[in-house]
Amino acid sequence: MSRNAIIFHGTGGSPDVAWYPWLDARLTDRGYRVERPFHPRLNVDPVAEFLPGVLASHAFDTETVLIGHSGGAALLLALLEHLETPVAQSILVAGYATRVNESEEPVLQEAYDWDRIRANAGDLYFINSVTDPYGCDANQGRFMFDRLGGTQIIRDEGHFGDYDQPYDTFELVDRLIP
Structure with a gap:
């Protein structure tokens, strides 16, 4: 098996903004096969309708690293709950x-099977900011951490990239991925 990584952009975003292209290049240089899918209907269509297409569009295995930002990170919760096999890292x-x-927030499910998410997530990290302008903050990270374990990292860096927050590199995420 070869190592692969999938980077999911946030609501209203695209795979070519913020730190996604930079991380793609860094991981590619280390031998990863990287995907940066474009999902314009993310957090527009209900996750129950949206998720089957995402699951069918990618291969997931024990060498897969999943990275999600904002709405893409919320999508990872549903994705991890419905995978057939665990991934290496989320x-x-x-x-x-x-x-x-x-x-x-149509990307959110009404409820989650936290045990199943935990079983499929691999090495799990939550990176949130105390100053997130949308509320995707350290409290949300703590909510997920309390249910899933893993590692919670709290910064003071806004939304980690947005229309008004240039964030072209993300050294922390790069360092977390072996």
Whole structure:
């Protein structure tokens, strides 16, 4: 098996913004096969309708590293719950598991099978900020950590990339991936 990584962008985003292309290049240089799918309907379509297409579009195995940012990190929760095989590592950046503001959040499920997510997540990291403008903050990271374990990393770095927050590199995420 070869190592592969899938980087999921956030709500309203694309695979070519923020630190995603930079991380892709770093991982590719280390021998990873990297995918940065474009999911324009992320957090628009209900996750129950959206998820089957995501599952069918990628191969997941014990050498897979999943990285999700914001809505992409929320998607990872549903994805991990429905995988047939565990992955090596899951990194949720500015992730959340409950509604964080007044916006509808169709990427969220009503409930989660935390045991199944934990069993499939591999080496699990939550990276959240105390100053996230959307509410994808350290409290959300703690909520997930309390249910799943893993490692919670709390920073003071906004949303880790946004339309008004250039974030072209993300050394921390690069260092977490072997």
